[in-house]
Amino acid sequence: MEEQSQDDGVSRRGFLLTSAAAAALAATAENPRPAAAAATAAPAEVVEVALEVNGKARTLALDPRVTLLDALRERLDLTGTKKGCDRGQCGACTVHVDGRRVLSCLTLAAGLGGKAVTTVEGLAEGDRLHPVQRAFVACDGLQCGFCTPGQVMSAVALIEEGHAGSEAEIREYMSGNICRCGAYQQIVQAVRMAKEEA
Template identity: 65%
Template sequence: MDHSEPVASDARDLHATVPSADAHGAQHALSLRINGRPHTVHIDPWVTLLDLLRDRLDLTGTKKGCDHGQCGACTVLVDGRRINACLTLAVMQEGREVTTVEGLANGDALHPLQQAFIEHDAFQCGYCTPGQLCSAVGLMNEGEAASRDDIRELMSGNVCRCGAYPQIVQAVGEVMGIEAPANPYRRIVIGTVPA
């Protein structure tokens, strides 16, 4: 066994023994617009859009939940379409327009969805709210939802561990002008009903 190579005693040491991409000149100059402002950053090719936003640009509204694309807490808009920022490499967004929750408001005026979330108490702990809001804006841009059931289905990639789903659907439906069903609490009977 050759003992001339450094041995990593834990994960931090392992990363310390790997040369950075910058040492080899492999960092990429990335130019994109974020929340309407141009940015040029030099990043390693493996940096996710989520890590670029949070760690390099201090846009911490976008949350790191599962880091596997399963919870939707990291949802942002790229050219108006919703994506999970944890699943895309930042270098793939060259020249694109990225919108985070910080970019939804217009100055002091909240985005209509932000205002509706407040009015409908569509959040509890608030951790998922930035992703829910960006996903809802993307949903509106897509123009596919025609009912509150559609909203529920098309927002199903965003998990709310507090269970604020009814209020989220109410808020999104209100902004989209989709009426609530006449009887949202319809009775569902399983099996036979005694006479």
């Protein structure tokens, strides 16, 4: 692992994927739990799902336990959507399904046949950022940036829902997106700016 991490040209994500695969192998060799679980439940099955992601038709064959979040990140290589808590408490994984903002960590991919998913990668038109993305840049609506894709997806939906009327309303309707850096003031400013442009 140390050698790999020192190799030039190995991206952080590539490295993490390699490490994760190694860890998974180790788990199957030494950890009896998956076998025990398989004994009490039917063998893992595969569900085929045809959906649209950022305007492109995609078909996936998935274990029915796979969430939309993991399908996006691990199968479709759309890593813009972030895994924060993975328990529906932080909003970092917010995406749109059929135009509504939802938490991809609590959405099973198996149930999304025929649905249209939009992630943060689907907002810009070529090099031209979405007005909400431009506003986040202009207002410095982030510090570390990890929650930003979720904040942006929520903000886009919030403006479309008509809930960006006042600062108090923006704060209330952005409350499903936690920012541990505390960039809330700038996030609210960004939503207001984007709303003016919309």
